[in-house]
Amino acid sequence: MIPTAYSFRVVTPSKYSAARGIKVDQSCVRRSVILADAAPSEEPSPATPLIELQTFLKLTGSVDSGGEAKAVIQGGICYLNGEPELRRAKKLFEGDEVFFDGTSMDVSKEVQKRGYVYRPKKKKVKPAAKIDADGNLEFGGRYRSEEWRAERKEKKAQRKAENQE
Numbered sequence: 620m621i622p623t624a625y626s627f628r629v630v631t632p633s634k635y636s637a638a639r640g641i642k643v644d645q646s647c648v649r650r651s652v653i654l655a656d657a658a659p660s661e662e663p664s665p666a667t668p669l670i671e672l673q674t675f676l677k678l679t680g681s682v683d684s685g686g687e688a689k690a691v692i693q694g695g696i697c698y699l700n701g702e703p704e705l706r707r708a709k710k711l712f713e714g715d716e717v718f719f720d721g722t723s724m725d726v727s728k729e730v731q732k733r734g735y736v737y738r739p740k741k742k743k744v745k746p747a748a749k750i751d752a753d754g755n756l757e758f759g760g761r762y763r764s765e766e767w768r769a770e771r772k773e774k775k776a777q778r779k780a781e782n783q784e
Contacts, residue, residue, distance in 0.1 A: 669727060672704060676691065679724060
């Protein structure tokens with residue numbers, strides 16, 4: 620592993636830092652530090668996906684758009700490790716091989732050659748309902764009373780009756 624050099628800038632004291640009681644080094648120089656053990660690894664671990672199949676086809680230029688990638692993959696024309704793959708968001712790992720349009724492509728080589736970095740999608744966490752001081756539930760900071768809920772149900776029933784007529 621190649622050691623990575625990091626450069627740090629030491630800040631000069633300001634009125635803000637003096638007022639807050641923060642001591643700052645008086646010199647304003649750049650200091651370089653070489654971190655051999657703490658350097659992030661360049662190679663992804665085997666358990667880390669490199670890319671998704673539809674993104675891989677677009678990255679390599681095999682298809683022009685995401686819609687075309689969808690049609691190709693769901694049409695069974697694209698093969699992953701010798702098997703037809705029908706999942707567009709199938710995660711590809713190191714050692715996988717994609718066969719499409721008469722060419723065989725090694726996933727790790729193609730991804731590394733183009734400098735693509737996989738970023739997994741993060742799911743949003745919904746806040747749990749909280750109970751306020753009166754014992755009522757609050758959803759996301761908004762309180763909805765029982766009267767409001769009854770009014771809402773009544774309006775819904777009216778709309779449903781109007782639509783059935």
